Amino acid sequence: MEALTDQLVAVLLVSLRIVPLLAFAQPFTLLRVPVTVRLMLSISLAAWLVAGNPEATWRAPFWGAGLPMVVIGELFLGVTLALALQLAFAALLTAGRAIDIQAGFGLAVLVDPTTKNQLPLVGTVFAYAAAAIFFAMGGPQDLLAILDASVANVPLGTASISGDPAALMTYIAAVFLMAVGLAGMVLLVLFVLDLAIAFLSRTLPQMNVMLLGFQLKAVATLAVLPLAISMSGALFLRLMRSALEIMPLLIVR
Template sequence: MVSLTDQAIAILLLTLRVVPAFGFSPPFTLLRVPAIVRILLSIALSAWMAAANPQHTWQSDFRQNGIAAAAIGELVLGIGLALALQFAFAALLTVGRSLDIQAGFGLAVLVDPTTRGQMPLVGTLFAYAAAAIFFAGDGLADMLAIWAASIEAVPLGTAAVTGDLGGLLGYLSAVFVIACGLGGSIMVALFLADMAIAFMSRTLPQMNVLLLGFQVKALVTLALLPAATGLSGALFVRLLRTALEAAPHLVTAR
């Protein structure tokens, strides 16, 4: 009876390590899945990991510092693992928003049906392209491997934040540089279009530069966006790989 109770408590605690990714982190939030399904999936994965690693889960001394402290530690660890993907997709949305403003789509936003939040037009395309690559490749298998490896590296009830600010800043700079590479060609083309229109306005003062600029930059963006997205598959993979590799380094054991 005690064993069953320990297993149940361990599974619920491990759920706090898994559920932040399914509930708050892209690409999982880009899919419109009911909350109860996300919770049940998290519990099922936690039960699988607890059954596969009994020494590091329900057989460990996770009650040493109290159930509440263990729950807080597991939640912090789960948030740390989910933040890696959050930052990667935030970089894509930020670059997409910059392209929207540069191309004249600053007022064009999309409503995310899952989070009910507003998302930039180009950034949404980048985010869904990254999500498609994540699910089509080894993204899910890598996430399962990270969760399973985290149990061995950080047994149940021993989670803590590393406080490695330098590593976090390095990761943030890396994902934003990669995201800028995805939209860099479009940014350069829009800058050249702005320069050309500026020179034309000097020679033809009577021309409506504002109206022409919107039309030209919109055409340039629509023409280059499919090509830039299609030719940037390696950058998408590199961005996701950087996020998955950085996730285990954000947390450690006490």
């Protein structure tokens, strides 16, 4: 009976590593999945991890560390894992927002039906493209392997609030640089159009430059954006791969 209790408690504790990923991290928040289903999936995956790692979970002396501290440590570990994906998609949304402002789409926003948040128009396209590549490249399988490794390397009751700030800063710089690279072609075209319209305004001051600029840049964005996305598959793949590669470095004991 005591062993069964330890297993049930271990399942609930390990689920705290998974819930932040499924509940708050993109690309999972881009899917309209009921909260109950997300919770059941988290508990099911936690039960799988506990069954596969008994020595690091329910047989580990986690009671001695104090249940509240174990809960905080497990929840922090889950938030840390979710942070890697969140930063990658935040970089994509930021780059998309820059295009929106340059193209005149700044007033247009999309409401995510899952989180009810307002998202940039082009940034949403980038996010869904990255999500498609994440699932196509086997990201969920890699994520399961990372979760299994986290249980083996950081048993219950041993998680701590620490890490490698240098690795995290390097990762943040890398993902935002790749996001700017994704948006670079569109931003370059919009910049050239801005220069051309500025010269026109000097030679034809009676022309409604603002109205002309909005129309030209909107058409140029719609024309160049599909080309930019189709030519940036390697960058999308590298961006998602970087998010998965940084996760083991953020897992600390």
